[in-house]
Amino acid sequence: MLERPRRNRASEAIRSMVRETRLDLANLIYPLFVVDGAGKEDSIGALPGISRFSEDKVLKEVEVCMKLGLRSFVLFPAVEEALKDKEATYSYSEENFYLRIISSIKREFPESCLVSDVAMDPYSSDGHDGLVENGKILNDETLDVLGKMAVAQAQSGIDIIGPSDMMDGRVQHIREELDDEDFQDVAIMSYCAKYASAYYGPFREALESAPKSGDKKTYQMDPANKWEALREAELDVAEGADFLMVKPALLYLDVIHLLKEKFELPIAAYNVSGEYAMLKAASANGWIDYDVAMPEMLLSIKRAGATSILTYFAKEYAQMLKEGRLA
Numbered sequence: 001m002l003e004r005p006r007r008n009r010a011s012e013a014i015r016s017m018v019r020e021t022r023l024d025l026a027n028l029i030y031p032l033f034v035v036d037g038a039g040k041e042d043s044i045g046a047l048p049g050i051s052r053f054s055e056d057k058v059l060k061e062v063e064v065c066m067k068l069g070l071r072s073f074v075l076f077p078a079v080e081e082a083l084k085d086k087e088a089t090y091s092y093s094e095e096n097f098y099l100r101i102i103s104s105i106k107r108e109f110p111e112s113c114l115v116s117d118v119a120m121d122p123y124s125s126d127g128h129d130g131l132v133e134n135g136k137i138l139n140d141e142t143l144d145v146l147g148k149m150a151v152a153q154a155q156s157g158i159d160i161i162g163p164s165d166m167m168d169g170r171v172q173h174i175r176e177e178l179d180d181e182d183f184q185d186v187a188i189m190s191y192c193a194k195y196a197s198a199y200y201g202p203f204r205e206a207l208e209s210a211p212k213s214g215d216k217k218t219y220q221m222d223p224a225n226k227w228e229a230l231r232e233a234e235l236d237v238a239e240g241a242d243f244l245m246v247k248p249a250l251l252y253l254d255v256i257h258l259l260k261e262k263f264e265l266p267i268a269a270y271n272v273s274g275e276y277a278m279l280k281a282a283s284a285n286g287w288i289d290y291d292v293a294m295p296e297m298l299l300s301i302k303r304a305g306a307t308s309i310l311t312y313f314a315k316e317y318a319q320m321l322k323e324g325r326l327a
């Protein structure tokens, strides 16, 4: 036997030398759910370890994360039902607590990187990402709302706009609206290949944002389709996106890899709520070795080709790294 691959696995020194992929804290984006009010830090049943924070508490949370070396965050608002309407008008209202919280975080932590969510669902009384008329999701009319939302977020100091709605043409529309308002330096991380996935369940519980009727299959992608992701990516590149996101991450590693091979833009991947919940549930039952399984999961997403990983595991990963608990 001339070839013995095991020789390159003989010691940790050798394994570490030949290791092809390394995960860095700089790759991770930590999702934060925010609510209006003060003194709130409400846990979320299906997302153990994750909370909905009011402004005062989220500032503390960001501080803790920054000390751990995490600098990037993606923010989602949990909006009271009474403030929701068909046109999602609260999304760009001056009263919107989400916009206020973005400004406060940027004021206190200018070196942080904040990613927004642009979609109507947290603000929509229909629970859809677009305007609903007679059971149909209107595309072009929705773009106007998304444009206003993006500009309002840019005004509040966001670094990266994250359209998660999957309407056609929204990247270009948002880019033009931002540029018209002199926000040419605000980037767009497009949820490019976003699938109609059951794995968003815990997230919708966190925001109480599930559709009131119907599903999201006329705008989010069919889980069976890979080549269609190329079409979405080509359009987003042409429309001015700065990042291409694949979501969910773990169930769509092939799509991450495909986009990485074909496009020059950085690839982001969203390790979604259901992927987090599965691992947490298995580890709570003692069915899996969490400390090994969790980093393995994040590494797989990076190995597939993503450099920005949106993950609820980010803070724990940073803690484990700090405490020397990572193998």
Ligand code: PBG
Binding pocket: 117, 119, 121, 129, 164, 165, 199, 200, 201, 202, 203, 204, 216, 271, 272, 273, 274
């Ligand atoms: C809203 C949005 C969703 C997620 C991120 N932005 C839910 C959805 O599209 O229904 C899901 C994130 C997760 O599950 O962690 N447009």
